[in-house]
Amino acid sequence: MAETPVELRHLRFRRGFFGYRRRAVDGELERVADTFEEVWRERADLADQVDALESDLKRHRELEEVLRRTLVSAERSVDAMRESARREADRIVHDAEARARQIVGEAHSERLRLHQDFLRLRESEQEFRARFHSVVSSTSRIVEAYEAELGEPEPANDAG
Numbered sequence: 001m002a003e004t005p006v007e008l009r010h011l012r013f014r015r016g017f018f019g020y021r022r023r024a025v026d027g028e029l030e031r032v033a034d035t036f037e038e039v040w041r042e043r044a045d046l047a048d049q050v051d052a053l054e055s056d057l058k059r060h061r062e063l064e065e066v067l068r069r070t071l072v073s074a075e076r077s078v079d080a081m082r083e084s085a086r087r088e089a090d091r092i093v094h095d096a097e098a099r100a101r102q103i104v105g106e107a108h109s110e111r112l113r114l115h116q117d118f119l120r121l122r123e124s125e126q127e128f129r130a131r132f133h134s135v136v137s138s139t140s141r142i143v144e145a146y147e148a149e150l151g152e153p154e155p156a157n158d159a160g
Contacts, residue, residue, distance in 0.1 A: 005037035 008029065 005033045005040055008033040008036060
């Protein structure tokens with residue numbers, strides 16, 4: 001198990017009969033402890049950075065997933081809107097064609113009705129002319145007969 005810099009600072013060596021050079025050993029232990037402390041801090045800083053980067057990575061992956069789902073949802077929505085617009089356009093065209101057929105049919109029916117009215121009017125005019133001619137002829141004969149009864153001479157025709 002790794003020892004911490006604090007543990008190294010409190011480490012003490014036994015002294016033997018001849019002992020050891022205390023200053024040299026203590027100086028070396030101090031240098032090792034300083035180096036080890038610096039490495040320990042760097043390791044802790046790097047662990048913090050790794051944690052921060054892993055947290056950022058997790059957040060970015062979550063954001064990526066949200067964006068992916070949003071994009072898929074938007075694509076589906078656009079496809080649905082496009083399909084709905086196509087169906088609506090088809091319905092409008094179908095309705096317009098049906099209305100056009102209805103208008104053409106009504107115009108054709110109106111044309112036939114007007115033509116029949118025209119033929120009836122022409123027939124009525126011919127009948128009226130025939131009756132009028134008959135009435136005029138009849139009236140003329142009655143007048144001639146009346147004048148003949150009265151004994152008045154008929155007007156002379158200057159025909160030649």
